[in-house]
Amino acid sequence: MRPSILRRLLRRVASTAVLGLLAATLGTTAAATPAAAAAGGLQQFTGFGSNPGNLQMYAYTPAGLPAGAPLVVALHGCTQTASAYYTNSGWPKFADTWGFSVVFPQTTSANNSLSCFNWFDPADDTRGRGEAASVVQMVEYAKQTYGSDGRRVYVTGLSAGGGMTADLLAAYPDVFAGGSVASGLPAQCATSQAAASGCQTGPQKLTPAQWGDKVRGAYPGYSGPWPRVAIWQGTSDYTVYPANATALRDQWTNVWGIGQTPSSTDTLPGNTTRSVYDDASGNPAVETYSLSGMGHGLPVSPGSGAQNCGTTAAYFLNTICSAYYTGVFWGLDGGTPGGGGDQLPAPAGVSVTGTTDTTAALSWKAVEGAASYAVHRNGTKIASPTATTYTDTGLTAGTAYRYTVTAIDAEGTAGTASAQVTATTTGGSTPATCYSATNYAHVAAGRAHTSGGYVYANGSDQNMGLYNVFVTHTLKESPAGHFVIADSGCTTG
Structure with missing residues (x-):
């Protein structure tokens, strides 16, 4: 040996x-x-x-x-x-x-x-x-x-x-x-x-x-x-x-x-x-x-x-x-x-208070010690309001957008990001479209996203189960970018 x-x-x-x-x-x-x-x-x-x-x-x-x-x-x-x-x-x-x-x-x-x-x-x-x-x-x-x-x-x-x-x-x-x-x-x-x-x-x-x-x-x-x-x-x-x-x-x-x-x-x-x-x-x-x-x-x-x-x-x-x-x-x-x-905590209560075909309005609870806030849309910083509300403009009709908010202290240090919320603008003339696929394929196609090993439909955030190739769902898209589970009564094209 x-x-x-x-x-x-x-x-x-x-x-x-x-x-x-x-x-x-x-x-x-x-x-x-x-x-x-x-x-x-x-x-x-x-x-x-x-x-x-x-x-x-x-x-x-x-x-x-x-x-x-x-x-x-x-x-x-x-x-x-x-x-x-x-x-x-x-x-x-x-x-x-x-x-x-x-x-x-x-x-x-x-x-x-x-x-x-x-x-x-x-x-x-x-x-x-x-x-x-x-x-x-x-x-x-x-x-x-x-x-x-x-x-x-x-x-x-x-x-x-x-x-x-x-x-x-x-x-x-x-x-x-x-x-x-x-x-x-x-x-x-x-x-x-x-x-x-x-x-x-x-x-x-x-x-x-x-x-x-x-x-x-x-x-x-x-x-x-x-x-x-x-x-x-x-x-x-x-x-x-x-x-x-x-x-x-x-x-x-x-x-x-x-x-x-x-x-x-x-x-x-x-x-x-x-x-x-x-x-x-x-x-x-x-x-x-x-x-x-x-x-x-x-x-x-x-x-x-x-x-x-x-x-x-x-x-x-x-x-x-x-x-x-x-x-x-x-x-x-x-x-x-x-x-x-000494980092500032995540803003609580982030919510979508209203949408139009081109805007999405957000609000959240104030964070003690915050001099301003950073609003991120789809992972990119878009604004630094000092108030606890913000209206995003110039958006596309019938489209889902994801937002998080972070508190910023007087020295400019960012705190912890908030939980993510989704706003879907109104309008859009695209008819409902249905897709049947595995959870893995839905994520790969951009119709869903993962968190902690589970899959969630984009827009509705409905839990679709584990992120794998063994679970299959039908998703209905309406308006564009907003998906809901529709395992029955929705015919794929």
Whole structure:
């Protein structure tokens, strides 16, 4: 047997003992086949590189996403799959809302008997080697395939995926502009299998400078800019103990050259305390989210609100939407990166108050602290009113238009975008036309759009079911650009 194969087999066997505590609290999810993943909106990609870490690449990108959009890499926990993380984490919702792609790397029992990312193994978690190198190859492939903006690439992960996230941020600070570690470990906390379980229950009592040196040593000679890091941790996590969040905070504040006393703290939903650590320019560089009473898992908050996301499942815990607050912290919502500490909230109550054949009138509730508002039509900014109403003019009769509104503060910083509303102008003489096709084909033809893995008819926003090739509907178009489900009594031409 070749030595390289023997080493990998030994690593798999030893991993069972080392990571048993971690896997004991994570429900086993069957591995997704490429066909099943594609049916849920995920696609598998092969041939993305030499793949030294033997990982699988899955990705989700919204239909019609333009080049130059951000990219998020999301790493699952032990015994989980890319499909489970796609389904439950909440990231697809904000990919649709804010416009970015998500890569979901997947490891298997061929790498680790518990399907954990090997965050503790220098053969897999260091620059240019193993799983870490495979993830970076996926980033490069996504940049070529989707035209993703290389300056806005982010990585997030849960548990063992969180430990690998910290290692990736340390080894590749030139690749990742930001990271988010959920119930994870500090970068290079363990460099052997024997040390891994000790990190989980209580990392070494190092000084901030010593923790920071582990990051600086992962890519010698690199001097910045450093990634902005969010840290999520439950106070009742007895799998990866809260001491790891403290070590992560010490590590990354030291790397940024800032102290360990927060610049500000506030209270968020889900019994969450957010502590913000500003950089020298006064922008948040590190944020910690401490969830009182939460155990081991990723915080989600199912619901239809702008700040809700995800699905409750084994170790996807109903507390707060971590994807939303992490995305705002990174600036994925269009705000300033690192500006999540004092960013204005999304305007509530955005509604269409009237239409004519050439106009659409909107209104919304005032946002405290807003100096003005930005109105976007079909993703493009069209106006900056100071009032809470706006009438769009010069439109085409019988056409559907989508609008969002964002509050702007006195310094010109954009807050969070509102939920999207659709206005359909009156008039138009085009007779009703019917189309029968799969949900996938309707989206491809521009008659529907996706959000969180589901398909919605353009104009009416009726839920058509999952984004796949197995669900078929008939849509009636009247007026132009406005579609309703008409599975009976509508003949296609």
